Amino acid sequence: MTVKPMVPFALVLEFRSGKLEPHTSRIVRRVSDLRGAFADSAALEALVKDGDPVVYEVLQYDVPEETGQLICCTTVLHSGSVGDEYFMTKGHYHAVRDTAEVYLGLSGQGYLLLMTEEGGISAMPMSAGTVAYVPPRWAHRTVNTGEEPFVFFAVYPGQAGHDYGAIQESGFNQRVRRGTDAPVLR
Numbered sequence: 105m106t107v108k109p110m111v112p113f114a115l116v117l118e119f120r121s122g123k124l125e126p127h128t129s130r131i132v133r134r135v136s137d138l139r140g141a142f143a144d145s146a147a148l149e150a151l152v153k154d155g156d157p158v159v160y161e162v163l164q165y166d167v168p169e170e171t172g173q174l175i176c177c178t179t180v181l182h183s184g185s186v187g188d189e190y191f192m193t194k195g196h197y198h199a200v201r202d203t204a205e206v207y208l209g210l211s212g213q214g215y216l217l218l219m220t221e222e223g224g225i226s227a228m229p230m231s232a233g234t235v236a237y238v239p240p241r242w243a244h245r246t247v248n249t250g251e252e253p254f255v256f257f258a259v260y261p262g263q264a265g266h267d268y269g270a271i272q273e274s275g276f277n278q279r280v281r282r283g284t285d286a287p288v289l290r
């Protein structure tokens with residue numbers, strides 16, 4: 105496939121807030137969008153009734169979703185928990201499994217959880233300056249274990265796509281909960 109010529113562009117990214125200007129799409133995920141993801145569904149429904157807070161936002165400057173392109177976005181994952189489980193993203197495999205992704209931590213702190221369909225498991229702590237590599241075939245989900253927003257930048261191939269369904273069906277093989285002194289990963 106030939107990529108159509110495009111005009112080069114530059115964006116401005118504010119590390120602290122994750123603000124990306126300009127952006128052409130903004131995805132907002134609230135607690136109600138994460139039904140089934142958290143272990144404590146009663147706590148989730150209570151939060152939904154109590155204003156349905158935003159869990160995370162993704163800002164992106166869209167480019168064509170095709171081979172040869174690279175999609176860049178920032179995610180702002182807010183601080184909070186559902187029961188004792190920290191706020192997290194839905195998590196996904198790439199629809200095209202043979203595509204990788206690079207994450208760069210900008211502010212706050214959390215975990216990058218990864219798994220494969222064959223039972224592979226990995227968890228990486230992330231904070232400002234962490235560059236994390238998500239190899240092809242690894243599902244990925246981020247978790248905010250701090251009191252501030254956890255902000256990171258991501259770059260992935262244009263054709264990758266998102267497969268959320270596989271995670272909704274299988275769940276993730278790790279959870280991160282509030283412990284007495286530190287986050288507990290299980």
Ligand SMILES: [Fe+2]
Pocket residue numbers: 196197198205244260
């Ligand atoms: Fe991804």
